[in-house]
Amino acid sequence: MTLAQPEARPYHHGDLSRALVEAARRILETEGPAALSLRAVAREAGVSPAAPYHHFKDKGQLLDAVAHEGWVALDAALMKARQDSDDDRRRMTNLGVAYVTFARDNPALYRVMYDCSRDKDALPDQMKEEGAYCQVRNTIAHAAGDGVSEIDLELATIAAWCAGHGLAEMSGFKQFESLKTLLGGEEAFLKAVFDHLGMFAKFDRG
Amino acid sequence: MTLAQPEARPYHHGDLSRALVEAARRILETEGPAALSLRAVAREAGVSPAAPYHHFKDKGQLLDAVAHEGWVALDAALMKARQDSDDDRRRMTNLGVAYVTFARDNPALYRVMYDCSRDKDALPDQMKEEGAYCQVRNTIAHAAGDGVSEIDLELATIAAWCAGHGLAEMSGFKQFESLKTLLGGEEAFLKAVFDHLGMFAKFDRG
DNA sequence: CATGTTATCTAAGCGTTGTTCAGATGGATC
DNA sequence: GATCCATCTGAACAACGCTTAGATAACATG
Structure with a gap:
């Protein structure tokens, strides 16, 4: 039995696209455009660096959504x-x-x-x-x-x-x-x- | 005896700052702003990736010059x-x-x-x-x-x-x-x- | 001319980035 | 319950900005 995770997200996030866009906006507001890397967004959303690629073709497409x-x-x-x-x-x-x-x-x-x-x-x-x-x-x-x-x-x-x-x-x-x-x-x-x-x-x- | 180098630049370039800015402008014109990395500029000028740091504090300062x-x-x-x-x-x-x-x-x-x-x-x-x-x-x-x-x-x-x-x-x-x-x-x-x-x-x- | 100082450059390396890929996971369908 | 398939992970690649240690050569001083 493991300790309770801070956020026991299921393996499949549910609505990761939306979560990624929100994470991106959060980073934009708090740390500015220079800190807005795809990896940082994934980190903020609590997923692996590769996860976003199942919802956006590349970084540019995520930024398009933002x-x-x-x-x-x-x-x-x-x-x-x-x-x-x-x-x-x-x-x-x-x-x-x-x-x-x-x-x-x-x-x-x-x-x-x-x-x-x-x-x-x-x-x-x-x-x-x-x-x-x-x-x-x-x-x-x-x-x-x-x-x-x-x-x-x-x-x-x-x-x-x-x-x-x-x-x-x-x-x-x-x-x-x-x-x-x-x-x-x-x-x-x-x-x-x-x-x-x-x-x-x-x-x-x- | 080595073969004649394409450009037998001496070890010390002579006017690297100027050459770097020119190389940067060349890259800007031909490949656009996305391709303008410090390493690419150094490559274009024919020096090592670390050479520019003896003339500009960081990438931003080189761009300032451009x-x-x-x-x-x-x-x-x-x-x-x-x-x-x-x-x-x-x-x-x-x-x-x-x-x-x-x-x-x-x-x-x-x-x-x-x-x-x-x-x-x-x-x-x-x-x-x-x-x-x-x-x-x-x-x-x-x-x-x-x-x-x-x-x-x-x-x-x-x-x-x-x-x-x-x-x-x-x-x-x-x-x-x-x-x-x-x-x-x-x-x-x-x-x-x-x-x-x-x-x-x-x-x-x- | 020999010597030491200093500016300039290289080689190697660190941590980060965007992106890809093989494989693990689990909800949905038959 | 077996299968399928979208979704996610872990590991890897090349390229990036930047730092450090050490090589090189110009230059000043004796």
């Missing part, structure tokens, strides 16, 4: 931000702030999300239909009214998305620290930058 | 773009297009540059004085005239830089392919997006 969860979470954050406002322009700014805030609050996760995208040279497919990208697009469409062309709409969405991503990756740079305190905090800083980007400038001009 | 070269090159590209125009607004767009074009032409190098920045949560120090960041700032300052505040100037520079970085990392996404051909090529696409960002909107409005 990234997917990230996009879903970002989705929800943007959805919430979109409802918290009535005015179109303010709503657009709120979306931008929510986007960057999500990235700043989950830096490791955001990094994985975009690393996966760049490896495939594409945003996740999910986004085109009902995802975060589409939410930005719809918000712009509503703000711009009927007169706007499909092309302008697409361009404006891309422009806003690029601005958000750029700011998400750079707003943490220490060179901007003094400016932030001068403006009264992180959020004020973000709003000010988005204001300067004038994402409706084209529509305002006519 | 990144520095990248920033210098980007510097030059922006300098050239700035002189190729007279009108302020066009000059600003040209800067943006040049920035993104550099990133698209040297994707692996650009990746290393920004990975190094994020590891330190800072743009390279060199940029603040006479570097690329400063060029953008000066261009905006010239365009905005005397009335603009120091804060607005800084915000506009950050906004432009974020937009450039975001577009640099996303313009390669295949989702935008059809839109690009529809607009008549990569450069037209970039100009259209920058136009939508209306980086002078704030100043135009007064």
